[in-house]
Amino acid sequence: MFSQVVATLISLMLVAPVLASFELEIPLIVAALIQGSIAAFLGSRLGLASWWLPINLLFSPALVSALSFDVAPSWFLAAFVLLFLIYWSVFRSQIPLYLSSxxxxxxxxxxxxxxxxxxxxxxxxxxxxxxxxxxxxxxxxxxxxxxxxxxxxxxxxxxxxxxxxxxxxxxxxxxxxxxxxxxxxxxxxxxxxxxxxxxxxxxxxxxxxxxxxxxxxxxxxxxxxxxxxxxxxxxxxxxxxxxxxxxxxxxx
Missing domain, CATH: 3.40.50.150 (Vaccinia Virus protein VP39)
Incomplete structure (x- = not known):
């Protein structure tokens, strides 16, 4: 979460002004990929396990893609609650849910x-x-x-x-x-x-x-x-x- 917040701030305060100075307009999904790349880089520098890096990279693009489908907000809330009940301690333990075969x-x-x-x-x-x-x-x-x-x-x-x-x-x-x-x-x-x-x-x-x-x-x-x-x-x-x-x- 920390890397996502910092990456968003960097994107808004540094990357966006630079692009604006060149009068470049980029699609929202590209902006999300830039933010995700920064978040993944920060996560690697913070010592997160390797499996966290694609999550950091794809979190914002996935969110932007989901918003484009005009999904009702209640579904996002339900998904959040579901994921929270399954993975609520992963950020601390770094132990995801694996099911034995x-x-x-x-x-x-x-x-x-x-x-x-x-x-x-x-x-x-x-x-x-x-x-x-x-x-x-x-x-x-x-x-x-x-x-x-x-x-x-x-x-x-x-x-x-x-x-x-x-x-x-x-x-x-x-x-x-x-x-x-x-x-x-x-x-x-x-x-x-x-x-x-x-x-x-x-x-x-x-x-x-x-x-x-x-x-x-x-x-x-x-x-x-x-x-x-x-x-x-x-x-x-x-x-x-x-x-x-x-x-x-x-x-x-």
């Missing part, structure tokens, strides 16, 4: 420990698809998940009630939640939090337990195994074994 569900089910009552936690459970699948495949497991976005959480909770799922779905920030006692923790987040999350995993999870990350690896840490999913996104699971405390101290 069914092939990911099946692969994770095969990686669960065979012991009775194994504990599994899904960080960013989305619509609860992973939890619902594992609960059906392993009725003796203890499955739980966390989701911070209001709309995905509400849909996931509705799914749990409708299917009478025997798992827990909590609304909240997983950074404030302890991972102690979990046998497997699963995450499908983004590259941004992986180093910090690995530190949390090593500090809180028992040694020998597993941390599984969909698509995004932990920087500088060799996984125990990598599982190719061959799904639509050609995803892979990075499977890490949580080291004992003395191993961590020796590697420090």
């Amino acid at each position: 069914r092939k990911a569900w099946a692969a994770v089910a095969g990686l669960l420990p065979g012991k009775e009552g194994a504990r599994f936690l899904d960080l960013g459970a989305g619509l609860g698809g992973m939890l619902s699948y594992l609960d059906a495949q392993h009725p003796n497991g203890k499955f739980s998940g966390m989701e911070i976005a209001p709309l995905p959480f509400a849909l996931g909770w509705t799914r749990k009630i409708a299917t009478r799922g025997n798992y827990s779905l909590l609304w909240g920030d997983f950074w404030q939640y302890s991972l102690a006692g979990q046998d497997v923790v699963y995450a499908y987040l983004s590259p941004v939090p992986m180093a910090r999350l690995w530190r949390k995993v090593c500090e809180e999870m028992p040694s020998g337990s597993r941390f599984i990350s969909n698509t995004f690896s932990v920087p500088g840490v060799e996984p125990e195994k990598v599982v190719e999913l061959d799904d639509f996104h050609h995803s892979r699971l990075y499977v890490y074994r949580v080291p004992a405390r003395q191993e961590m101290d020796a590697g420090a």
